[in-house]
Amino acid sequence: MQLTIITDLNKCVGCKSCQVSCKEHNTGGAYGPVHDHDPYADPDGMWWNRIVGMEGGEYPTADVLYLPKACMHCYDAPCVPVCPTGASFKRADNGVVLVDYDSCIGCQLCMWACPYGVREFDEHEGVVKKCTMCIDRIEDETLAPEDRQPACVQSCPTHARTFGDLDDPDSAVARLVAEQRGFQLLPELGANPAVHYLPRRPVATAVDGSQLDALMQERY
Amino acid sequence: MRPTGPLLLMTGLQGLAGGVFVVLASLSWIKGASFAHSAEAGILALLGVALVAGGGLASTFHMHRRAAAQFILRRLRSSWLSREVATTAPFGVLAAASAAAAHLVAAPPAVDLWLFTATALVGLGAMWVTAMIYATIPAMLSWRSATTAPAMMGTGLVAGGVWGWAVMVAVSRTAETGLAIALVWALLAVAAVKWAQWAVFRRARARVESGQSMGIPGRQYRLADTGTSRTPYRTQPQVWRPLTGEERRHAASSVVLAAVATAVLLMVSGGSLAALFAVVSAAAGVYYERWLFFADATHSSSIWLTSGAASPWEQPARAGPPAP
Numbered sequence: 437m438q439l440t441i442i443t444d445l446n447k448c449v450g451c452k453s454c455q456v457s458c459k460e461h462n463t464g465g466a467y468g469p470v471h472d473h474d475p476y477a478d479p480d481g482m483w484w485n486r487i488v489g490m491e492g493g494e495y496p497t498a499d500v501l502y503l504p505k506a507c508m509h510c511y512d513a514p515c516v517p518v519c520p521t522g523a524s525f526k527r528a529d530n531g532v533v534l535v536d537y538d539s540c541i542g543c544q545l546c547m548w549a550c551p552y553g554v555r556e557f558d559e560h561e562g563v564v565k566k567c568t569m570c571i572d573r574i575e576d577e578t579l580a581p582e583d584r585q586p587a588c589v590q591s592c593p594t595h596a597r598t599f600g601d602l603d604d605p606d607s608a609v610a611r612l613v614a615e616q617r618g619f620q621l622l623p624e625l626g627a628n629p630a631v632h633y634l635p636r637r638p639v640a641t642a643v644d645g646s647q648l649d650a651l652m653q654e655r656y
Numbered sequence: 657m658r659p660t661g662p663l664l665l666m667t668g669l670q671g672l673a674g675g676v677f678v679v680l681a682s683l684s685w686i687k688g689a690s691f692a693h694s695a696e697a698g699i700l701a702l703l704g705v706a707l708v709a710g711g712g713l714a715s716t717f718h719m720h721r722r723a724a725a726q727f728i729l730r731r732l733r734s735s736w737l738s739r740e741v742a743t744t745a746p747f748g749v750l751a752a753a754s755a756a757a758a759h760l761v762a763a764p765p766a767v768d769l770w771l772f773t774a775t776a777l778v779g780l781g782a783m784w785v786t787a788m789i790y791a792t793i794p795a796m797l798s799w800r801s802a803t804t805a806p807a808m809m810g811t812g813l814v815a816g817g818v819w820g821w822a823v824m825v826a827v828s829r830t831a832e833t834g835l836a837i838a839l840v841w842a843l844l845a846v847a848a849v850k851w852a853q854w855a856v857f858r859r860a861r862a863r864v865e866s867g868q869s870m871g872i873p874g875r876q877y878r879l880a881d882t883g884t885s886r887t888p889y890r891t892q893p894q895v896w897r898p899l900t901g902e903e904r905r906h907a908a909s910s911v912v913l914a915a916v917a918t919a920v921l922l923m924v925s926g927g928s929l930a931a932l933f934a935v936v937s938a939a940a941g942v943y944y945e946r947w948l949f950f951a952d953a954t955h956s957s958s959i960w961l962t963s964g965a966a967s968p969w970e971q972p973a974r975a976g977p978p979a980p
Contacts, residue, residue: 553957
């Protein structure tokens with residue numbers, strides 16, 4: 437079994453609700469590892485899920501793309517073998533990559549090894565932290581089955597994110613990847629990430645530059 | 657990535673110690689049994705121990721949760737960092753034994769000779785293992801290269817060798833011309849490797865700066881927003897702010913200047929004063945070389961954090977809480 441999250445880049449509108457819900461879920465409650473120690477003085481903080489905004493093309497055919505980027509829970513996670521204490525490990529039963537804070541020495545070698553820059557260093561506790569795929573939710577049997585999924589998946593207003601077992605060919609995530617040519621980020625670095633993205637479909641441009649200029653002149 | 661003090665110290669001092677012990681072992685074989693109990697050998701061994709101890713001390717500051725250090729040998733089968741501890745610790749023990757033997761007249765010279773040799777060999781092994789930590793990370797585009805291990809080891813060995821030569825010149829009052837010439841040749845070889853390594857760094861930087869589609873197939877994209885109010889250099893130290901061209905030029909010029917000054921001082925054989933200056937220039941060379949090695953390293957995740965145009969949301973940190 438390899439749990440994963442598939443993001444459809446056609447549906448993601450960059451609202452960052454997944455980023456915020458991740459932060460909210462993992463900051464709240466008795467167990468809150470994603471904290472901001474001084475949020476008013478320093479708005480930076482730890483984010484396990486960051487939405488990267490990008491621009492493509494040139495006017496008048498420019499477009500924007502949003503890439504939600506969290507731990508890829510790689511099949512060959514390079515952060516795991518480099519860890520000297522075994523604090524970084526990959527669960528054999530569901531493929532989720534986790535960090536045992538009790539045995540982490542904070543050397544940050546796993547952060548160098550991760551090709552995606554999704555691990556974050558907690559200066560206050562001296563340990564490295566990252567997305568847990570909301571392991572506390574997906575294994576919480578007191579929750580209703582439909583609620584046993586990561587916070588970022590649940591909060592997505594456009595249903596751009598899908599959660600499931602990539603190794604099960606009948607699962608929704610496996611079908612999406614197979615049918616819509618899901619791709620991995622930086623596959624050349626050999627990590628074989630479980631997280632996939634569904635590529636943008638080409639959209640025909642209905643207007644040209646002169647039409648846009650005329651419209652802008654007319655209105656403004 | 658961020659060139660932290662403990663990283664610079666632990667890698668730099670380990671290299672210097674390795675170089676000192678290689679000089680000590682080599683001179684013991686060349687000069688014979690009488691050298692083993694000489695004042696020069698004793699000082700060299702003490703210097704080596706001090707350098708290993710300094711590096712070891714710096715490494716404890718590199719760990720942010722020392723309570724978990726008890727688990728550090730768990731991943732010997734896969735982690736070069738575990739292996740570094742497993743090789744550097746014996747290096748330190750052997751170095752201490754060497755220093756003790758060099759100062760105990762009762763120890764037979766053959767014991768000293770073999771102890772110095774074993775220390776030098778284990779030291780070389782520890783230096784290689786340390787270099788492999790950096791050379792085997794695919795995500796560190798600048799370091800994943802055949803030049804990393806020889807450049808790192810060579811820099812330490814030559815600088816440590818210069819320190820060893822300086823001790824010999826200052827204590828024995830001889831020119832040690834043979835050792836000086838050997839060090840100049842070694843310096844030239846390391847310079848060639850460093851030249852090749854800097855070319856690797858330039859290619860890695862170009863790979864990220866070209867955008868490479870931000871990892872997205874089908875279309876070229878450029879970075880607009882890193883996801884939060886500021887680039888997360890504080891929580892993600894595997895990336896650091898990109899060096900300006902001027903900073904890079906200054907650091908590289910300092911390395912070259914230190915290397916040239918060291919080579920000149922080795923060749924002029926000007927006595928204790930020249931030896932002292934050589935110690936300073938070699939140390940400065942190691943410092944700037946190592947600083948540039950870390951500060952200018954390009955990580956693959958830089959494409960989502962630093963490539964393309966600067967984020968329009970990039971703002972300086974606020975000094976205090978907002979006004980009511």
